[in-house]
Amino acid sequence: QVQLQQWGAGLLKPSETLSLTCAMHGGSFSGYYWSWIRQPPGKGLEWIAEVNYSGSTNDNPSFKSRVTISVDTSKTQFSLHLTSVTAADTAVYYCVRGGSGGYSWFDPWGQGILVTVSS
Amino acid sequence: QSVLTQPPSVSGAPGQRVIISCTGSSSNMARFDVHWYQQLPGTAPKLLIYVNSNRPSGVPDRFSGSKSGTSASLVITGLQAEDEADYYCQSYDSSLSGHVFGTGTKVTVL
Numbered sequence: 001q002v003q004l005q006q007w008g009a010g011l012l013k014p015s016e017t018l019s020l021t022c023a024m025h026g027g028s029f030s031g032y033y034w035s036w037i038r039q040p041p042g043k044g045l046e047w048i049a050e051v052n053y054s055g056s057t058n059d060n061p062s063f064k065s066r067v068t069i070s071v072d073t074s075k076t077q078f079s080l081h082l083t084s085v086t087a088a089d090t091a092v093y094y095c096v097r098g099g100s101g102g103y104s105w106f107d108p109w110g111q112g113i114l115v116t117v118s119s
Numbered sequence: 120q121s122v123l124t125q126p127p128s129v130s131g132a133p134g135q136r137v138i139i140s141c142t143g144s145s146s147n148m149a150r151f152d153v154h155w156y157q158q159l160p161g162t163a164p165k166l167l168i169y170v171n172s173n174r175p176s177g178v179p180d181r182f183s184g185s186k187s188g189t190s191a192s193l194v195i196t197g198l199q200a201e202d203e204a205d206y207y208c209q210s211y212d213s214s215l216s217g218h219v220f221g222t223g224t225k226v227t228v229l
Contacts, residue, residue: 035218044121045156045164045207047218060217094163098218103211105154106218107166107175 002027004110006095012117018082022095022110029053029076033098035106036069036080038091046091050098051078085117122147123208123221130227131198139193139224141208147219151211153191155184158205167206168193195226203228 008020020036035050049059049069059067068081082089092114096106124142131137141153155168166175168184171191181197195202208221 044223045209045220047220050218058217061215103151105152105166105169105209106156106164107169109163109165112163 002097002108004095004097004108006093006110006113008093008113008115010113010115012085012115013119014086014117015084016117018085018089018093018115018117019079020093020095020113020115021077021079024076024078024097029073031100033100033104034071034078035096035098036093037096037106037109038089038093039112040088040091043091048080048082048093087117089115090117091115121222122212122215122219123210125206125208125221125224127222128225128227130229131195132229133198133200135198136194136196137198137226139195139206139208139226141191141193141221143189143191143210143219145189146214147189147210147212148186148191149189150213153184153186154209155182155193156207156209157202158207160204164207198226198228200228202226 003025006022030053033050033052036048049067051057051069051071066083071078092112094112095110129137152170156164157167158164171186172184183194206224212219
């Protein structure tokens with residue numbers, strides 16, 4: 001059974017860079033897209049970016065080039081970097097597995113990590 | 120930004136049937152499949168329905184989904200107390216070139 005374990009800094013100051021990593025255990029890493037999704041406190045879900053095992057990426061245009069997503073297939077890990085954070089980036093960040101075709105559902109989800117941006 | 124519209128809340132008594140709608144457009148739900156997630160308080164979302172009407176293993180059959188054109192529905196038949204949660208629909212949008220979620224619906228069991 002695929003499990004996702006995520007980690008990263010939980011408290012940032014404005015203008016810093018958010019860095020999160022997610023490790024996949026218990027399944028195949030190749031053949032899937034791997035995404036980051038966030039949820040501001042009390043609000044809905046927002047897809048951020050995805051990467052596949054070969055390093056091909058797609059990201060949400062609303063982040064205006066602040067996002068970098070990368071993959072390390074040797075460690076079955078993928079990472080998210082979000083630059084120039086502001087209070088609006090405060091959210092719970094989830095790593096998830098997508099499908100093989102890129103238009104798929106998300107399952108499973110990581111446990112989530114709350115990232116707070118505050119001066 | 121949410122491009123799929125859901126009602127903010129629905130409620131029902133135990134045993135009743137509730138329906139959650141999800142409305143999109145020609146660039147998303149008309150062309151791509153819809154998936155549904157359940158988010159219990161304080162937990163990560165969990166896949167509930169995939170490809171419009173399919174239930175993953177372990178999801179009770181009181182949950183069902185359907186899609187027609189630019190609209191989709193999640194139906195809970197025989198509402199139970201443990202179904203009290205937030206529910207989100209999800210699809211892909213060709214104009215945005217990305218995955219999109221619904222605005223979310225809070226289900227309250229009376």
